[in-house]
Structure formats: structure tokens, C-alpha cells
Amino acid sequence: MRLSPDEIIFWQHGFLKLNATIVYTWGLMLALAVGSQLVTRRLSMDMERSRWQNFLEIVVTGIAKQIGEVGLRHPEKYLGFLGTLFLFVATASLATVIPGYEPPTGSLSTTAALALCVFVAVPFFGIEEQGIRGYLTSYVKPTFIMLPFNIISELSRTLALAVRLFGNMMSGAMIIAILLTITPFLFPIVMTALGLLTGMVQAYIFSILAAVYIAAATRTRKSRPEPAPEP
Amino acid sequence: MDSMTIIAVASIVIAGITTGFGTMGPALAEGRAVATALTSLAQQPDASATITRTLFVGLAMIESTAIYCFVVSMILIFANPFWNHVIAQAAGK
Numbered sequence: 001m002r003l004s005p006d007e008i009i010f011w012q013h014g015f016l017k018l019n020a021t022i023v024y025t026w027g028l029m030l031a032l033a034v035g036s037q038l039v040t041r042r043l044s045m046d047m048e049r050s051r052w053q054n055f056l057e058i059v060v061t062g063i064a065k066q067i068g069e070v071g072l073r074h075p076e077k078y079l080g081f082l083g084t085l086f087l088f089v090a091t092a093s094l095a096t097v098i099p100g101y102e103p104p105t106g107s108l109s110t111t112a113a114l115a116l117c118v119f120v121a122v123p124f125f126g127i128e129e130q131g132i133r134g135y136l137t138s139y140v141k142p143t144f145i146m147l148p149f150n151i152i153s154e155l156s157r158t159l160a161l162a163v164r165l166f167g168n169m170m171s172g173a174m175i176i177a178i179l180l181t182i183t184p185f186l187f188p189i190v191m192t193a194l195g196l197l198t199g200m201v202q203a204y205i206f207s208i209l210a211a212v213y214i215a216a217a218t219r220t221r222k223s224r225p226e227p228a229p230e231p
Numbered sequence: 232m233d234s235m236t237i238i239a240v241a242s243i244v245i246a247g248i249t250t251g252f253g254t255m256g257p258a259l260a261e262g263r264a265v266a267t268a269l270t271s272l273a274q275q276p277d278a279s280a281t282i283t284r285t286l287f288v289g290l291a292m293i294e295s296t297a298i299y300c301f302v303v304s305m306i307l308i309f310a311n312p313f314w315n316h317v318i319a320q321a322a323g324k
Contacts, residue, residue, distance in 0.1 A: 167298035208287070
């Protein structure tokens with residue numbers, strides 16, 4: 001039994017390997033990029049809109065609204081990063097309805113790469129928002145004793161992001177594979193439908209957690225309430 | 232029992248125990264979290280968006296502990312380093 005789509009190898013030459021993870025990731029990237037390019041080629045400003053434009057507008061404004069509700073003040077700034085994370089993880093799990101497809105997020109390499117993107121993006125946005133000094137002092141924030149714990153939590157939440165997504169996707173694929181050998185007809189379909197739901201929930205959670213981490217890093221000191229003026 | 236049998240038995244048994252006990256705590260915790268969230272949803276339907284979002288994030292945090300246990304037992308069964316070592320030694324003989 002396979003633990004991840006890394007083990008399906010389509011083409012190999014020397015140390016160059018094309019496994020299923022890379023191929024399906026490229027396929028998803030192509031579908032997402034070409035699809036949105038096709039939709040946004042002819043945008044209309046008046047009431048007459050194509051249904052695909054309506055769909056994309058719903059997706060984009062929905063993601064921006066969710067980011068805003070987490071506590072980030074300018075959602076448009078983070079929309080590119082967080083929206084891409086959400087769309088990639090969501091389409092990776094939604095495409096499991098295609099036969100012969102394995103979600104690339106079921107490989108630890110993909111999820112580790114996504115989690116590393118979050119790991120880099122959090123200090124990036126934090127420094128951009130409050131400067132290097134302001135960001136670094138957030139590590140020693142209630143007291144200096146908390147410094148090692150803050151650093152450990154930074155590392156462990158990256159690990160948790162990667163392993164959570166990997167474990168959910170891998171367990172979904174594995175349960176379907178096991179059920180196919182036990183009860184071949186009906187139950188795998190039910191579990192596939194359940195897998196679509198968990199895939200969407202995981203995509204939501206991954207991007208929301210990234211948004212929460214970025215919001216925690218970019219919280220400026222202005223958010224503290226001003227002391228009331230003396231009467 | 233030679234060492235090969237001991238490693239095989241220990242891996243299989245511990246893999247089962249890991250998932251069994253490791254999902255017990257998160258299951259109780261998620262049940263409590265969902266029950267409390269339903270109570271507060273019934274009391275304050277207006278705050279449903281905030282409650283649902285916080286609930287999902289919290290459930291993901293709780294669930295990740297169960298996922299860790301699952302990943303550990305999957306490693307024990309399918310990618311066990313000790314077992315691979317024993318196999319490599321047996322092949323080398």
C-alpha cells in the first residue's frame with residue numbers, strides 16, 4: 001500500500017524524477033491559472049455578466065470577507081497569498097472526483113512546502129507592518145522569559161500545519177483504498193463524498209490559521225485602547 | 232522469539248494502541264467543544280459567524296493531536312525504520 005503519491009513515478013532520468021505529486025500539482029496550477037485567465041479576459045462592469053465572472057467574484061469577495069473577519073485590517077493586501085493557499089488546497093481535494101487522480105496535498109512534501117510559505121510569510125508581513133524592531137519585540141512580549149516559548153511555538157505550529165493537512169488527506173485516500181478491498185461498491189462512494197467535505201474544511205482551516213498567524217504578527221501597538229483624558 | 236518477531240509484534244500492537252488511545256482524548260474534547268458551541272449558538276444566533284469560525288479553528292487544533300497519533304501508527308505499519316533495518320540485515324546475510 002502507498003503512503004503518498006510520491007511513490008507513483010511516471011518518468012525517471014538520473015536524479016530527475018517526475019512523480020504523481022509534481023505532475024498533479026502542475027496540472028492544478030495550469031487549470032487554476034488558465035481558468036482564471038480565460039474568465040478575466042473579458043470582464044464587464046455593467047449588469048450583464050458571464051456566470052463565470054459571477055462565480056469568481058463570489059469566491060474572491062468571500063475570501064476577502066473571511067480574511068477581514070479574522071482581524072486583518074486591509075484584506076486586499078493578503079488576498080493574493082491567503083486566497084492562493086485556499087484555492088490550491090480546495091481544488092486539490094475537490095479534484096478527487098476525477099478518477100485516477102491523487103491529491104498532491106496527500107504528500108508530506110507538498111504540505112511542508114505550503115507550511116514553509118506560511119512560516120516565511122508571517123515575519124515578512126509582520127516586519128512590513130511594524131518594522132524589524134517592532135516585530136522582534138513581539139517575541140519578548142509579556143516578559144523576556146517567553147522568548148524561547150515564542151520561538152518554539154513558531155516552529156511547532158508550522159509542523160502542525162504541515163502534518164494536519166497531510167494526515168487528513170492521506171487518511172482520506174487510505175480509508176477509501178482499504179474500503180475498496182472490503183466493501184467494493186457503496187461505502188467508498190460515501191467516504192469519497194465525506195472526503196470532499198473534509199477537504200473543503202481543511203482548506204478553510206489552513207487559510208484561516210495562516211490568516212490568524214499573520215494577524216497576530218501584524219497587530220500594531222495602536223490597537224491598544226487610548227487612555228481616557230483626565231477630566 | 233527472535234528480534235524480528237518482537238519488532239513485528241511490537242509495531243503492530245503499538246500502532247493499534249496509538250490510534251485507539253490517541254483518538255479517545257480528542258473525541259471527548261471535540262464533543263465538549265461542539266456541545267458548548269451549540270449551546271452558545273442557541274443562546275446567541277447573531278454571533279453565529281464568529282462562533283462557527285472559532286469552533287472550526289479550535290476543532291482543527293484539537294483534531295491535529297489525533298492526526299499525529301494516526302501518522303505515528305501509519306509510520307509504524309508502513310514505513311517502520313526498525314523493521315526496514317531488520318529486513319536489510321536479513322537480506323545482507
